[in-house]
Structures are given as structure tokens and as C-alpha cells.
Amino acid sequence: MAVLYLANALGFSPMLVSSLNAIHEDLTGAGFTVLEPFAMSAQEGEKIHEIKSKEMLDAESLEQLRELNRQIGEKNRRAIDRADAVVAVLDGGAGVDSGVAAEIGYAFAREKVVVGLRGDFRNAGDNPGAIVNLQVEYFILESGGAILETIDRVIGFLSAMDGER
Numbered sequence: 001m002a003v004l005y006l007a008n009a010l011g012f013s014p015m016l017v018s019s020l021n022a023i024h025e026d027l028t029g030a031g032f033t034v035l036e037p038f039a040m041s042a043q044e045g046e047k048i049h050e051i052k053s054k055e056m057l058d059a060e061s062l063e064q065l066r067e068l069n070r071q072i073g074e075k076n077r078r079a080i081d082r083a084d085a086v087v088a089v090l091d092g093g094a095g096v097d098s099g100v101a102a103e104i105g106y107a108f109a110r111e112k113v114v115v116g117l118r119g120d121f122r123n124a125g126d127n128p129g130a131i132v133n134l135q136v137e138y139f140i141l142e143s144g145g146a147i148l149e150t151i152d153r154v155i156g157f158l159s160a161m162d163g164e165r
Helices: 017-029 042-052 059-082 098-109 134-142 151-163
Strands: 003-007 033-035 085-089 113-117
Touching: 003 017, 003 059, 003 098, 017 033, 017 085, 017 151, 042 059, 059 098, 085 098, 085 151, 098 113, 098 134, 113 134, 113 151
Parallel strands: 003 033, 003 085, 085 113
Antiparallel strands: none
């Protein structure tokens, strides 16, 4: 089965981590190998929280944060390069998370199929013809992917794609 990169912003909110875990479990339960950025960079995330908890950030702390940011970005880039496809969680209220949008663009440039998961029924597009930001939607659809409303539909789409290989 395929290796998937799970682009998401769910790990930033303790209230949404259970949703992230459920998506991850559903994908792995369907036989996919999942590369999930928050899990991959847990140590770096802990260091960032530790540094940010200081009352005042000095120049050394800021430099440490910049280096951790670079390390996380590099890990994510390598994981997208390794993945066969990207599942992008597009739920984010008024718009797609900027990091997820960047990962979608990078995946498209690397000729990866991108499948969007948008369970939020509100229209977040630039006009009534777009589900989300028109550029994000363009990259997803032009990659050969789709924007789907449930994880079951995402799994069905990916399984059909994986069966075509």
C-alpha cells in the first residue's frame, strides 16, 4: 500500500489532536503508511514549547527557534518527497492553514497526488464555485486528486488509486 503524508494543522490544538489521531488510525487501518508531521517532529515541538515558555526570549533563544523551525521544515519536505500521495486536512474555518497550503503546493510541484479532506460544510472558497481557496483547489484537482467530505471517501479514493498501480 501507498505511503501518505498527512498535511494538517490539527496538532496545534489540544482539542483537535483526537481528530488527528482518528484520521491517522483510519488511514493506517486501511493499510497505508502515514507520515504525520506532528509525530515526526515531536522532540522539536517540545523544545519549541520549552523555549517559548521563557519570560523573555534572548537572541540565543530566537536562534534556537529558527534552527528548530528549519529542522521541522526540512523533515516535512523529505517526508513529502518520500510519500506517494498527500492527504491534506482542509478544515480550518475561514481558510486552509497556510502550512497545509504550502505543503499542497510543494506536493503538486513534486507531482504527488493530493487528496483534500474537508468535513466542514461551510464554503471557504473565493466564490461559490470553489470549496476552498481557488489556488489550493486547483493544485489538488490538477494533481489528479479530489476534495472529499469524509475519511471513508478519502480512503476509498486512495485505495482505488493504489489499485491502479
